[in-house]
Amino acid sequence: MSVAAFSSICFNRAHCSNKELIKQHNVKSHIKCSIKSGITSTLQNNVRVGVLGASGYTGSEIIRLLANHPHFGVALMTADRKAGQAISSVFPHLVTQDLPDLIAIKDADFSDVDAVFCCLPHGTTQEIIKGLPEHLKIVDLSADFRLRDVSEYEEWYGQPHRAPDLQKEAIYGLTEVLREEIKNARLVANPGCYPTSIQLPLVPLIKANLIQTSNIIVDAKSGVSGAGRSAKENLLFTEVTEGMNSYGVTRHRHAPEIEQGLADAAGSKVTISFTPHLIPMSRGMQSTIYVEMAPGVRIEDLYHQLQQSYENEEFVVLLENGVIPRTHSVKGSNYCLINVFPDRIPGRAIIISVIDNLVKGASGQALQNLNLIMGFPENLGLHYLPLFP
Ligand SMILES: NC(=O)C1=CN([C@@H]2O[C@H](COP(=O)(O)OP(=O)(O)OC[C@H]3O[C@@H](n4cnc5c(N)ncnc54)[C@H](OP(=O)(O)O)[C@@H]3O)[C@@H](O)[C@H]2O)C=CC1
């Protein structure tokens, strides 16, 4: 999307009620206005959604987004250690929502549920999804079904794949790239946050043969919510604040996921240098990507290609020439902002891509995907302006 279109869509969305959107798309639904009443009775909507792992960061983010969705209502929410609690005691920011209590997955009755967001740790997810009833549409936010090659999963995740048959039917959920396949999927493997921020700018450039695939270097940084809500020593305030650290150097498990997507775009194997960093902010992610342009290609060609590829996309925005994408400019929203700059070394370019790891990097993209699967416009429930600063 262009910058002008980005500003006008943000303005129009902010002034467009759910009712108007439904009129536009000619779909019936019961709606309560959460802004007027302060309470949303989500069960009156017509697609009944389960959130597995609702007591985690991505699960609660799904619930926040669904509060503005005209058709999806939360019918069921699960937790592990927090099963039995009210969601408002785990997440007081959700107190205004009329939601069911958290239950254990083993106690969940899915007979009246149409679709689930699976927001569970990788490694636990394959067994759980294997046990779900066949009628459910599933968007899995974990990494358990992202790698098509089961042996590659086993190598990078250090454990056997427990549902290789299901792996065959999983569709990778990078919405802007695989939209048509996602529409017909039963199980979508939602991409990781780093892979989303990296593939969105690189895939169109690789498909157009504008950059060399042998020399891609990615320096990426994530806010701490990327690591989930469970307590870990390296995530203590004292460990994270006033400093930053690289991790997973040369062996982060997102490398094969990114390489799988880039290889699909290139039609041949791609290997990248990828180093993630943990930085002291709660949400947000920046990927700074160093590439070598193909012979004869100029920086304007990269810019033009990205402009063309994303001019009709609502959530991927190429900034004006020279404007630097900032994580502040996407916080709380489903946008990915990108730009491309000439390096001082001739023939090289620097691409900067920012997302909110919990929205476009997880729950927002998951909602885009479930909208597609259920036949709705993919932007429903996603009209949040970035929370600046
Ligand atoms: N955070 C991010 O930015 C992103 C995360 N992801 C992926 O999404 C998934 C969820 O991440 P996130 O929300 O951050 O994680 P959290 O740690 O914040 O939440 C995990 C959730 O899963 C539940 N849970 C944990 N273990 C089990 C189990 N054995 N059986 C059933 N439920 C269990 C937890 O319940 P309880 O609270 O009761 O223990 C909690 O509800 C992960 O696979 C993650 O890698 C993907 C993209 C980005």
Ligand SMILES: CC(=O)N[C@@H](CCC(=O)OP(=O)(O)O)C(=O)O
């Ligand atoms: C800061 C931090 O720890 N981030 C996580 C990535 C979050 C994510 O996308 O994880 P999944 O692939 O499991 O979905 C990590 O590096 O493992």
